[in-house]
Amino acid sequence: MIQRLHFWYTGGLPIGSALIVWTMVSWQRWPDLLVDFGQQAYVPWALSQGQILYRDVAYFHGPLSSYIHTLVFLIFGPGILQLALFNLALVSLVSFLIFRLCHYFSNRLNATLICLSFITVFVFAHHMGFGSFNFIAPYTYDLTHGILLGIFTLFLFYRYLKSPRLQTLCALGVLLGLVFLTKVEVFLAVSLSLGGGLFIFWSQRRLHSKTILLNAAVFAGCSLLPILAFALYFSFFMPVTRAFSHILGQYLNAADPVIRTMPYYQFTLGWMHLEDNLKRMGLHALIFLCLGGLVSYLNYIFFRNRTNNRLTGLLLGLLTLVALWALTDTIPWLEITRAFPIILFITGFYLAIRIGRGQRLIQITRRRIIFLTLIVFSLTLTFKAFYNLRLSDLGFALAMPATLVMLFFALHSLPRIAERISGNAVIIRSVSISAVLYFIAVIGMNSFFAYQNKTYPVGEGVDRIFDFQPLVQYPDGRIFSRGLIVNETLELLKKEMGEKTDLLTLPDAMIFNYLLRKSFPTRDTLFSPLTMRTQDENGVSTRLQAAPPSHILMVHADYQWFGQRHFGTDYARSVMEWIQRDYVLVRQIGATPFEGREFGVQIFKRSLPGKS
The missing domain is CATH 3.40.50 (Rossmann fold)
Structure with missing residues (x-):
């Protein structure tokens, strides 16, 4: 009972408060009035009227999100507000899972800060002059649902590592199949990370090759179930071959060279202005390296002088806030993610070597495997914007896991390394917490002012959207x-x-x-x-x-x-x-x-x- 109360006050209360406050600030201002979101409202309404996806309504992603929202409309009636509240409930659930996963590795404070970053920087994001890039009313729910399902899948994988049961493995397979029915880039990220994590875990347990093959067959078979279920449903309304063609359509289109050469995708990936993007990635990586080295050096110096205490940490934390405030207009906050793919790649490579050569203690191996899985998931999601990863545009979703992992590095991993070197990490913790809080505040204020400028109502009741004046x-x-x-x-x-x-x-x-x-x-x-x-x-x-x-x-x-x-x-x-x-x-x-x-x-x- 005491432990539950402690969780409520140290984690649940601030996270729940953030969700409530941001919901009030952004109320009915989530979608863009014209760009993209109309499809996300129209398709489930059309399906709720008896139309069939792909046959009666053309669609270019998987069917899962459209039919989930159709069910929402059938139960609660059609309405943009119904969609928003349903997805707000999904986000609330995933926020709890993120907290649990982070708390498994670290402490409640760090887990709370990471969840607040998830909510403020990504869930209720409004970084550009129009909506469509947030988790409540995105340009396509297939992307956000896929990522939320991916996080749930990795959380369940963490449970599987603790207790490898057959029913959990089957559930992981079903979840992967559901992710397949969302969006290509998310399925690639979840399949690579989860598949690699399972293989490493089975190898670490020194299972017989036949047992590994049997587990893999069960996992693969379960992953096919959601796909076959939708194919069976569509086969009642169209030929089976056409049903599979529609389900696999986005994967076939992803290989279209003409689509990949369109300016938008060239810009998003970073091939446009590639030389400049590479320079920025390198510069940002160097800056992070220098800042990490500087803070670590200060931590060591204060430790040697026996002044590495809470008062010193508090003063340096306040100094960090003042410095960031003075440099607010200089720092490209929406591009702070540019170097994350490089850092994640290096960290993942190092961690993979440690798993291969390190100790065989079960607890250490589990932690390293789940952390490597999270890194692979985060890194793979950035592939679509690898050389031009930003918080704006598609970065609201594609950069989200990478950003949360990087925040974990700053709040947990770097202090732990400093503790091993000098025995104390008060300075690093104080500076990291101050920097993360200021980051949340800057991005949050950017979205806050954008939402406050949307005061002109279009539509009525549950379908009202507030647009710019x-x-x-x-x-x-x-x-x-x-x-x-x-x-x-x-x-x-x-x-x-x-x-x-x-x-x-x-x-x-x-x-x-x-x-x-x-x-x-x-x-x-x-x-x-x-x-x-x-x-x-x-x-x-x-x-x-x-x-x-x-x-x-x-x-x-x-x-x-x-x-x-x-x-x-x-x-x-x-x-x-x-x-x-x-x-x-x-x-x-x-x-x-x-x-x-x-x-x-x-x-x-x-x-x-x-x-x-």
């Missing part, structure tokens, strides 16, 4: 009017369409379909350069012309980062020609879409007699 001028002279235009468009379409059920929105405006509860006329829902590449543009055009909707809404979008900037001119010309031939412009609100940089929409109505 309209009629604000950008530094480059553009006028921000997105929320105002979206509200006016929604009201106009409600009056214009009446009871008509089909609405085609182009190229990425599914949020209109969801808020109006209007289905797409065909399975095609997204018309970006990437999706048109994977779907075959001629096939999309043919399907649309075979099932023409009464109304079409074109919403401005700029795909410069995907190599083809504007819909209808740089790509999808056949679709635009069909619209111009068979539809008449009813209303334009804002600027003309796909011309310049100002936001605007156009509403078209079918002009052929008897077809409207």
